[in-house]
Each structure stands twice: as C-alpha cells, then as structure tokens.
Amino acid sequence: MDFKKSNQIAILGSGNIGLSLAKGLAQSGLYPASSITLTRRNIEALDEYKFQGFQVSADNVSASAQADIIVLAVLPQQLNQVLDQIAGQIDVSKHLIISVISGVSCEDIRNRLKKDVQVVRVMPNTAIAIKQSMTCISVGNASQENIELVKNIFNTVGICVVINEELMTSATALCACGIAFFLRSIRAASQGGVEVGFHAGEALKMAAQTAKGAADLLLQLASHPEHEIDKVTSPKGCTIAGLNEMEHNGFSSAMIKGIKLSAQKAGELYDKD
Numbered sequence: 316m317d318f319k320k321s322n323q324i325a326i327l328g329s330g331n332i333g334l335s336l337a338k339g340l341a342q343s344g345l346y347p348a349s350s351i352t353l354t355r356r357n358i359e360a361l362d363e364y365k366f367q368g369f370q371v372s373a374d375n376v377s378a379s380a381q382a383d384i385i386v387l388a389v390l391p392q393q394l395n396q397v398l399d400q401i402a403g404q405i406d407v408s409k410h411l412i413i414s415v416i417s418g419v420s421c422e423d424i425r426n427r428l429k430k431d432v433q434v435v436r437v438m439p440n441t442a443i444a445i446k447q448s449m450t451c452i453s454v455g456n457a458s459q460e461n462i463e464l465v466k467n468i469f470n471t472v473g474i475c476v477v478i479n480e481e482l483m484t485s486a487t488a489l490c491a492c493g494i495a496f497f498l499r500s501i502r503a504a505s506q507g508g509v510e511v512g513f514h515a516g517e518a519l520k521m522a523a524q525t526a527k528g529a530a531d532l533l534l535q536l537a538s539h540p541e542h543e544i545d546k547v548t549s550p551k552g553c554t555i556a557g558l559n560e561m562e563h564n565g566f567s568s569a570m571i572k573g574i575k576l577s578a579q580k581a582g583e584l585y586d587k588d
C-alpha cells in the first residue's frame with residue numbers, strides 16, 4: 316500500500332484529541348486541511364474548522380469510505396456504535412485504522428470490524444496541536460510500510476516511540492494524562508508565586524517557562540533530574556528547604572499514586588459488549 320501525502324484521513328470523533336490531531340497534521344504540512352475529514356454528531360460545532368478548509372461531516376460511513384486512513388477518536392463507550400456503523404465500508408486492501416482510544420486493543424477493534432484489517436494503536440497527547448506530542452505506538456498487525464507511515468506522521472507532530480501493546484494503558488497515564496498532571500503542577504507553582512508577590516499572569520508565565528527550562532535540561536543534556544536538582548540546592552539553602560517541605564507533604568508520592576491509578580482506570584474504560 317502506498318500512502319502519499321495527498322491521501323485522505325477521516326477522524327471519527329472530532330472532540331479534544333481528534334481536533335488537536337487535525338490541527339497538528341495541518342500545521343505540519345504533511346496533510347493539508349482539505350485532505351482531512353472531521354466527523355462528529357453535531358457538526359455546527361466544527362464550523363470554525365470548516366472555515367479553515369477541513370472537510371466536516373456527521374456521516375461516519377461516507378467519511379470512512381472516502382478515506383485511506385481512519386482515525387478512531389471517540390470515547391471508549393461510544394466506540395462500538397461507530398465500529399458497527401462503518402464495518403460494512405471497510406476495505407482491507409485500502410484502509411488503515413489508527414485508534415487513539417484508551418483501553419481498547421487492536422484485537423478488540425479487528426474483532427468488531429474485520430479480522431484482517433490493519434489496526435495500529437496510538438496514544439498521543441493534546442500537545443499534538445502544536446506538534447509537541449509524546450506519542451506511543453503499538454503496531455498491531457500493520458505492514459512494515461504502514462508502520463513507517465504511522466511513525467512518520469507522529470514524528471512530524473512530536474516524538475513517537477513504538478511500545479508493546481500491554482504497556483499502552485501505562486503510556487496513557489504517563490503521557491496523555493501526563494499533560495494534565497504537569498499543567499496542574501505549573502498552575503500550583505504559579506499560585507505559590509502569587510503568594511510570594513507576583514501578579515497571577517506574570518507568575519503563570521514565569522512558572523511555565525521555568526518548567527520548560529527544567530524539561531529541556533533533561534531532554535537536551537540527556538541529564539538525570541537528581542543531577543540537575545543537586546546543582547540548584549545550595550547547602551543550607553532555600554531550594555532544599557522548599558523541596559523537602561514538598562516531599563514531607565507527599566509531592567513525589569502523589570504523582571506516583573496518581574499515575575498508577577490513571578493507568579489502572581485506563582484499562583477499565585472499555586466494555587467490549
């Protein structure tokens with residue numbers, strides 16, 4: 316199968332992640348807006364995207380028939396209805412299915428759709444809208460050519476890694492939910508900043524840039540967090556005082572427990588029947 320840039324993508328379920336993906340793809344230049352069909356039940360909510368050149372539709376069946384790549388981006392509890400709708404349209408020699416749905420295996424989708432259709436499971440995060448997603452991929456039964464195609468797409472809108480499918484719910488917690496966890500940390504830091512004297516707007520900007528700098532220290536220097544922390548904590552200084560106070564209040568423990576619970580919950584979202 317030869318998927319070219321001009322080929323058609325249908326995103327079934329254009330909510331938060333579906334639209335973030337659409338924005339990232341169009342911004343990347345890999346797929347122009349005109350090659351992407353966005354579906355949802357109430358298409359008036361997509362007027363802004365129609366204006367930007369995306370195709371919009373309430374009809375999953377015709378959108379799937381016209382597409383080469385079908386992205387499943389509805390909630391787990393909405394999936395079976397969508398799969399049953401489009402099953403008759405699936406052409407195994409043409410279609411590639413990309414599912415971003417948490418807790419649903421490639422096999423679950425093949426069992427409901429068509430046994431031999433190629434399905435890849437992908438877990439992006441909302442930073443895909445600005446081409447900064449950490450995306451995990453499990454390749455299912457896809458051909459090497461389609462695996463390369465999917466890797467190319469998700470490397471264009473961020474960074475992707477291929478992982479075993481049994482780790483996909485863990486990836487959901489760490490990377491997809493992770494966006495919310497880090498955003499809440501930044502928000503909390505900004506609230507601390509207000510307590511020590513800054514206006515809310517400037518505190519948020521200062522906290523966000525500080526978080527970005529911390530992440531880039533790790534990414535650009537391939538450094539370990541504790542190595543970088545050791546450089547900040549002067550003996551008897553204010554950093555270690557603040558850091559230890561946070562740890563006494565369960566900072567690391569709260570993050571670890573939250574990620575574990577999210578991963579567990581991600582595995583319980585889909586009811587096959």
Ligand SMILES: NC(=O)C1=CN([C@@H]2O[C@H](COP(=O)(O)OP(=O)(O)OC[C@H]3O[C@@H](n4cnc5c(N)ncnc54)[C@H](O)[C@@H]3O)[C@@H](O)[C@H]2O)C=CC1
Pocket residue numbers: 327328329330331332333354355356357375388389390391393396397415416417438439440441491
């Ligand atoms: N929000 C996120 O950051 C991420 C979400 N996911 C997964 O993506 C999926 C969607 O999540 P969200 O975007 O957060 O949910 P959402 O509720 O914002 O989006 C789902 C969209 O599907 C539409 N929809 C429902 N039934 C439909 C149907 N029959 N035909 C067409 N459209 C239909 C809804 O109107 C809604 O716009 C979930 O399965 C979630 O696990 C995966 C990675 C990240």
Ligand SMILES: O=C(O)[C@@H]1CCC=N1
Pocket residue numbers: 417487491492
């Ligand atoms: O909260 C959720 O269930 C979805 C999956 C990952 C991010 N949002």
